[in-house]
Amino acid sequence: MGSVTMRIFRGDATGGELVPYTVETDPGMVVLDVVHRVQATRQPDLAVRWNCKAGKCGSCGAEVNGRPRLMCMTRMDTFAPGEEITVTPLKTFPVIRDLVTDVSFNYEVAKTIPAFRPKAPEADGTRRMYQQDVDRVQEFHKCIECFLCQDVCHVIRDHEENKKAFAGPRYFVRIAALEMHPLDTNDRIELARLKHGLGFCNITKCCTEVCPEGIHITDNAIIPLKERAVTRMYDPIAWALRRVRGEPAGTPPDPDRPAT
Amino acid sequence: MRRHEYDVVVIGAGGAGLRAAIEASAMGVRTALVCKSLLGKAHTVMAEGGIAAALGNVWKEDNWKVHFRDTMRGGKLLNHWRMAQIHAQEAPARVLELEEWGALFDRTKDGLILQRDFGGHRYARLAHVGDRTGLEMIKTLQHHAVHRGIDVFMETTMFRLLAEDGRVSGAIGYERQTGRPILLHAKAVILATGGIGKAWTVTSNSWEYTGDGLAMALEAGADLLNMEMTQFHPTGMVWPLSVRGLLVTEGVRGDGGTLKNAEGERFMFRYIPEFFRAETADTEEEADAWYEDKTKRRTPDLLPRDEVARAINAEIKAGRGSPHGGVFLDIATRRSADYIRRRLPSMYHQFMQLAGVDITREPMEIAPTCHYLMGGVKVDPDSQQSTVAGLFAAGEVAAGLHGANRLGGNSLSDLLVFGRRAGLYAAEYAKRLARMPALDEERVRRAERDLAAPLDRHEGEDPYAVQSELQRTMQSLVGIIRTGSELEEAITKIDALAERASRTATRGGRAYNPSWHTALDVRSQLTCAASVARSALTREESRGGHTREDFPKADAAWGKRLVVTRGGDGRMEISIEARPEIPAELQALLGEERPAGAPAAAAGGS
Numbered sequence: 011m012g013s014v015t016m017r018i019f020r021g022d023a024t025g026g027e028l029v030p031y032t033v034e035t036d037p038g039m040v041v042l043d044v045v046h047r048v049q050a051t052r053q054p055d056l057a058v059r060w061n062c063k064a065g066k067c068g069s070c071g072a073e074v075n076g077r078p079r080l081m082c083m084t085r086m087d088t089f090a091p092g093e094e095i096t097v098t099p100l101k102t103f104p105v106i107r108d109l110v111t112d113v114s115f116n117y118e119v120a121k122t123i124p125a126f127r128p129k130a131p132e133a134d135g136t137r138r139m140y141q142q143d144v145d146r147v148q149e150f151h152k153c154i155e156c157f158l159c160q161d162v163c164h165v166i167r168d169h170e171e172n173k174k175a176f177a178g179p180r181y182f183v184r185i186a187a188l189e190m191h192p193l194d195t196n197d198r199i200e201l202a203r204l205k206h207g208l209g210f211c212n213i214t215k216c217c218t219e220v221c222p223e224g225i226h227i228t229d230n231a232i233i234p235l236k237e238r239a240v241t242r243m244y245d246p247i248a249w250a251l252r253r254v255r256g257e258p259a260g261t262p263p264d265p266d267r268p269a270t
Numbered sequence: 271m272r273r274h275e276y277d278v279v280v281i282g283a284g285g286a287g288l289r290a291a292i293e294a295s296a297m298g299v300r301t302a303l304v305c306k307s308l309l310g311k312a313h314t315v316m317a318e319g320g321i322a323a324a325l326g327n328v329w330k331e332d333n334w335k336v337h338f339r340d341t342m343r344g345g346k347l348l349n350h351w352r353m354a355q356i357h358a359q360e361a362p363a364r365v366l367e368l369e370e371w372g373a374l375f376d377r378t379k380d381g382l383i384l385q386r387d388f389g390g391h392r393y394a395r396l397a398h399v400g401d402r403t404g405l406e407m408i409k410t411l412q413h414h415a416v417h418r419g420i421d422v423f424m425e426t427t428m429f430r431l432l433a434e435d436g437r438v439s440g441a442i443g444y445e446r447q448t449g450r451p452i453l454l455h456a457k458a459v460i461l462a463t464g465g466i467g468k469a470w471t472v473t474s475n476s477w478e479y480t481g482d483g484l485a486m487a488l489e490a491g492a493d494l495l496n497m498e499m500t501q502f503h504p505t506g507m508v509w510p511l512s513v514r515g516l517l518v519t520e521g522v523r524g525d526g527g528t529l530k531n532a533e534g535e536r537f538m539f540r541y542i543p544e545f546f547r548a549e550t551a552d553t554e555e556e557a558d559a560w561y562e563d564k565t566k567r568r569t570p571d572l573l574p575r576d577e578v579a580r581a582i583n584a585e586i587k588a589g590r591g592s593p594h595g596g597v598f599l600d601i602a603t604r605r606s607a608d609y610i611r612r613r614l615p616s617m618y619h620q621f622m623q624l625a626g627v628d629i630t631r632e633p634m635e636i637a638p639t640c641h642y643l644m645g646g647v648k649v650d651p652d653s654q655q656s657t658v659a660g661l662f663a664a665g666e667v668a669a670g671l672h673g674a675n676r677l678g679g680n681s682l683s684d685l686l687v688f689g690r691r692a693g694l695y696a697a698e699y700a701k702r703l704a705r706m707p708a709l710d711e712e713r714v715r716r717a718e719r720d721l722a723a724p725l726d727r728h729e730g731e732d733p734y735a736v737q738s739e740l741q742r743t744m745q746s747l748v749g750i751i752r753t754g755s756e757l758e759e760a761i762t763k764i765d766a767l768a769e770r771a772s773r774t775a776t777r778g779g780r781a782y783n784p785s786w787h788t789a790l791d792v793r794s795q796l797t798c799a800a801s802v803a804r805s806a807l808t809r810e811e812s813r814g815g816h817t818r819e820d821f822p823k824a825d826a827a828w829g830k831r832l833v834v835t836r837g838g839d840g841r842m843e844i845s846i847e848a849r850p851e852i853p854a855e856l857q858a859l860l861g862e863e864r865p866a867g868a869p870a871a872a873a874g875g876s
Contacts, residue, residue, distance in 0.1 A: 022781070038510020038625070050734045054785035055778030059308070061476045064516050064620060066405065067311045083623055106447050107782040117309065117424075125417045126372035137369055138381030144374045148399065151374060151406055155310055191372065 014086060016044050018056070019098040022107045028096060035086055041097060042070055042081035045109070057108035065222060068156030072109050073098045078158040078220045100161040116157055119177045122205065123184055128193040139192045150187035150231060152223040155180065159217035159227055165210050176207035179217035179227050186231035189238070203239045208232070271451045271718065276302045276421070277700035278693070279441060279456040281428045281483060284312035285404075285685030286665025286692070287462030288411035289364075293693025294460075295418045299700050302421045302454060304443070306463075306478045309424055310412045313464055313476060314685065317404025318519035318616065320386055320396025321686070322679030323361035327382040329393040329564055334358040336392050339859045341680060343545070344390040344574045345644070345673025346814040347829065347860070348496065351852040352651035353671040357680070357687050364686035365397050373410040375399055387524040390574040390677040392549070393564060401519050401614045407682055426452060428482060429790060430717045431459060431490040431661065432709060438490065438660035439707035442717045446787065449780020451718050455709060457700035460654075460692045461487060461647060461663040466500075466798040468791075470640035471738075471745040474506055474517040480791040481798035483667040487647045488797060488842075492656040494834040495669035497798070498805035498816045499644035501676055502750045504529075504578035506639025509594035513624045515639040518599065518617060520678040522634075523571045525613045526561060527601035529582065530633065531590035537597075538570035541581035546573060576675040576814050579638040583750050586637065596637035602630055638750055642681065644672040644815055645805070648833065653695035654688055660699055660707070664692035674814020724789035730775030733789035740767050740795055748803050753819040757807040764803060768796045800842060801834045808832055808844045 014035045017028040033047045042060055049056045060070040063082045070081040074097055081097070089095055103111035131137050159179035166172050177185075185198050185206065202208045215228045225231070242248050278294040280287045283305035291303040305312065324337040337358035342349050365383065369375065375397045376384040385394045399406040415422075428443035432455075440455040463483030467475025488494055505518040523529070531537045539557075542550045550570050551557035557569035571578070582597050592598055601610055607630035611618050614629070621627040621634060646669035647656050654662045665685045672680065724733065747760035774789040809832060811825040812818050830846050837843045852860075 036511055038512045040512055040624070043512050049784060050738075054732070054734065054776065055783045057782040057784060061307055061311045061478065062313075062316050063476065064316065064513070065623070066402070066616065067307075067315045067476075069307065069311050085624070110447075110782050112447070113308070120413075121416055126413065128370060128372075136382060137366075139374070139377055140381045141377040144377060148374055151399070151409065152402065153409075154315070154405065155409075188372070191374070194372075 014044060014095070016048070017094070017096040018045065018048065018109070020056070020108055021105065023105055026105070028098070037087075039086045040082055041074055041079070041084040041086065041095075044086065045081060045097065057106070057110045059110045066154060068154035068222075071100055071156045071158050071161065073100060073161070078161045080156060080158070080222050083222060100157065102161045102163070102167045103157075113157055115173055116155070116160060116178070116180065119181050120184070122177075123181060123188070124196045124198055124201065126188055126191065126194055127196040129195050137193060143192045146230065147187050147190050147192075149225055150183050152225055153180065153183055154223060156222060158220045158222065162216045162220045164214070164216065165207070172207070172210070176210055179211070179232065181206060182208065182211070182235055183225060183227055183231045186235050189235065199235070199238050199242060202235055208235055208239060211236075271453055273453045273455060274302065274421075275455045275706060276300045277456065278302070278458045278460065278696045279304065279454045280460045280462055280693070281441060282306070282312070282462030282464060282665070282667070283309055283422070284314035284462065284464060284665065285407055285411060285682060286689035287312070287460070288408065288415055289686050289689030290460045290462055290664055290693035290696070291420050292411065292415050292418060293690045294697040295420050297694065297697035297701075299697045302423060302456075303415070304423045304426050304428055304454070306427050306482075307425060309422055310408055312408065313479065314404045314408045314682070316474070316517065317407070317682055318401040318517065319388055319521040319524065320398030320403045320679050321361070321365055321407065321682040322388070322391060322395050322677065323365045323397055323683055324358060324395060325362045325365065325383060325385060325397065327378055328385045331564070332393040332395060335859050337361070337395065338856070339861070340391050341671070341677060342673070342860055344677040345675055346824065347673065348499070348813065348831070348849070349673030350651050350670035350850060351856055352850065353688070355856065356651065356691075357671055357684060360687045361683040364683065364690065368407060368410050368686070371410050371414045373406050375406070386521060387561065387572065388678045389520050389523065389572040389578065391679065392568070396524070396679040398521070400612070401521050401616045403682065423452070427787065427790070428486065429721055431486045432713060432717075433490040433658055433661070434708060434710055436491060436659055437707055438658055439709055441486070442714060442721075444721055447782055449783065449786070451721055453714060455706060457703045457706060458660045458662065458696040460696050461661070461667050462665050462689065462692070463667050465643035465646075465666040466795065466802070467640045467642070469740055469744045469795045469799045470749075471741040472506065472515040473640040474503060474515055475640065480795045482791070482794045483663065484646060484801075485794035485797040487656060487658070487661065487663065488801070488834065488836050490658055490661065491836065492658045492661055493648040494646060494801055495648040496645035496674070496805065496832055497643075497801040497834055498809050498832065499674050499814055500640065500802060501575055501642035501644060501815045502579045502638040503641035504575055504582055504638055505599055505636040507625065508592075508596035508635050508637045509625060516620070516624075517639065517641070518634060518636050519614070520575070522599055522601055522614060522617060525601065525609075526604045527599055528569075528571050528604060529578070530598040530600055531585045532592060533590060536571075537585055537590070538573065538578065538581055541577065541584070542570050542573070543577060546577070574675050574677060579750055580817060582636075582638055592635040594635050596635040598633040599636045600633040602632055607631075642666065642676055644674060644676055645669045652691070654692040655695060655699070662692040662696045664688040674816065721790070724774045724776045724786055725780060727773070727775035730773040731770045733771075733774045733776060733785055733792055736767055736771050736774060737788055737792045737795065740764070740792065740799060743767070744799055744802075748799070748806060751817050751819050752806050754807060757803055760803045761800065761807065764796060764800045768800070771796055804842060804844050805832045805834060808846070
């Protein structure tokens with residue numbers, strides 16, 4: 011049995027500090043185990059959000075040495091002996107207490123995405139879909155809503171003001187999942203462009219890098235959505251309709267224009 | 271204190287709670303959904319293997335009657351026949367409805383929902399998405415609910431039900447983020463709070479699983495049923511310690527994995543009970559052929575969970591265990607690496623990342639882990655109403671469907687079938703009430719005081735210490751194999767812990783203070799633990815999830831239900847009542863009458 015010193019953020023919306031805690035460790039421990047040991051032995055009111063402890067629920071996201079991670083899937087033996095370890099809350103969201111942040115932004119965005127609307131079933135009442143047609147959408151359905159992609163995305167990480175005009179990678183994945191669903195009939199491409207700020211992603215792939223589910227967020231969700239939006243922009247009929255309706259040519263409406 | 275008024279309040283937002291809230295709001299009543307965690311993080315998200323429903327997509331021979339029979343026999347005939355019937359009949363429609371709402375299950379070659387084999391199910395019956403079916407289900411329900419105008423209270427824990435004259439009137443609790451008390455005044459309340467697994471040390475359950483709904487129901491005057499019936503899932507991880515108890519899906523065996531002891535023996539062939547002998551393969555050849563040929567008999571690796579858990583336990587005790595105190599679960603030598611990664615991606619990931627084990631090359635080490643409560647709130651089988659008017663319960667918190675042992679895959683279908691029914695009947699109940707039920711303001715004030723008590727005490731017991739001592743007590747004295755003297759010892763210890771829990775003190779303030787939350791949770795845990803231990807001491811036989819070393823056989827005379835009630839003086843009372851009589855045409859579907867017991871070949875009585 012060894013010991014480890016971990017510096018954990020303690021504080022709330024008004025501010026806080028990194029506090030070092032030294033606790034004993036066992037083989038195989040993950041960061042969340044150490045946080046729990048601090049809670050049980052040193053600091054009973056240390057606030058941390060968690061549930062499944064198996065990488066399936068996406069509750070325990072935090073920044074470990076500045077990198078967004080699930081604490082339950084970050085093994086302590088991935089750090090070099092003596093390496094300094096800091097654990098801080100997700101930076102993109104307001105701190106509630108210690109490692110717990112207010113992620114309600116995400117739940118609000120979710121409400122703005124038009125629902126799944128299936129086409130009519132087949133004549134025999136079934137809904138036939140083939141595995142090869144659902145594979146790519148099943149990749150998106152692996153999302154556990156840990157919001158690490160939202161946390162790392164610089165469009166909102168460094169620009170609070172962009173949150174009102176940018177849905178974030180998680181919701182581009184959600185929109186892509188609906189748009190590519192073999193049964194869906196709704197259309198969200200215009201909305202993704204105008205309201206959800208699809209254009210402000212400049213495909214740096216930071217989101218893909220932090221996704222604990224390995225979803226190819228940029229390549230498989232965001233870029234195809236951008237292509238669909240662009241195709242529509244240059245479709246002459248759609249262009250003519252926009253002119254007739256007096257809609258803007260292609261950039262999001264000015265008042266909500268995000269800084270990048 | 272914040273106060274809100276609703277027709278229907280649903281407490282718990284896993285599969286049952288979400289499905290109930292969707293149904294209630296579709297009935298046009300004002301609906302609130304309370305989640306202890308964030309929306310979409312409830313335990314349903316961890317369900318892996320699939321949803322049992324006799325869709326007949328893979329085996330046309332399957333139908334509700336076969337599913338009914340499997341469920342009743344798996345439950346050692348202690349199930350409420352009517353719930354088992356409704357469940358088997360309605361599960362296919364509930365699964366297809368998920369597809370209607372956007373779920374994408376794995377497909378057959380013909381483009382239909384693919385179904386996989388699981389323990390105790392005669393045919394491949396589980397609709398699934400790889401090994402992350404629960405995630406697909408909870409996200410589908412969550413996305414569907416978002417657009418229905420349901421008010422969602424996230425990170426809110428309910429602490430006490432308000433009920434007057436046998437009629438519910440709401441619930442009081444607190445918001446985790448601020449620590450503020452909250453009162454939800456309601457015509458009807460649906461409990462969908464899940465089980466009690468966090469009362470054991472080795473468990474697949476998360477911190478949330480503290481039995482709040484059960485403790486609140488009992489306190490409000492509702493009856494609990496068969497609380498001794500706890501399920502230990504045969505396959506939990508054993509190493510490293512950090513992940514001990516973490517679930518390993520039964521899908522590993524459903525997809526061809528087999529259990530082996532340290533000598534490399536497929537030991538399950540030695541543990542086939544008489545009750546299942548006629549339908550279980552007794553040679554490795556027949557067992558392996560069964561996956562493709564359903565005229566063969568099922569592999570004993572897929573006996574119901576209670577049988578497999580006891581067998582593993584016996585192998586470990588006999589000294590034939592694996593290095594870290596489990597047995598081996600091998601799929602690496604039986605299926606290709608590609609197949610394993612495609613069918614069991616999250617198991618592959620989980621073992622690789624947390625244990626450094628590549629399951630496509632090496633066997634897993636597993637041992638039983640506390641997983642599920644078959645007992646729970648006694649409900650009307652059709653409406654899910656408890657013995658308190660206006661109080662409903664659905665999912666794991668409710669009792670009846672699973673009898674003495676739940677089959678894998680029957681939980682997710684339970685959530686959908688009975689979640690919907692609870693939402694429907696609670697909404698109808700609320701519509702029939704002309705006025706909001708009266709609130710007893712004195713009771714409200716008392717609840718508020720009790721809520722704050724651990725914060726107001728500056729000296730007292732450490733809530734984490736009380737909780738971990740309870741877990742150790744249940745693990746060592748109320749585990750897979752029980753005996754009278756140990757149960758008596760457990761009851762004494764639980765009573766002493768309850769006294770300590772009434773004196774817990776916490777540090778820090780109201781906002782997101784886990785030590786305060788634990789101080790409140792542990793009281794529910796203790797109530798549930800006491801009802802489990804007392805029921806277990808009362809039932810002097812072995813059946814399903816309840817195994818008594820001192821009464822090792824199933825006893826036909828014990829084919830009865832145990833009812834837990836709170837007496838007039840507040841003390842817990844256990845009584846015995848007859849099972850509802852099963853109609854002859856359903857009885858005829860069941861085959862052999864005698865229930866199986868433990869150990870193997872122990873069916874006794876007349």
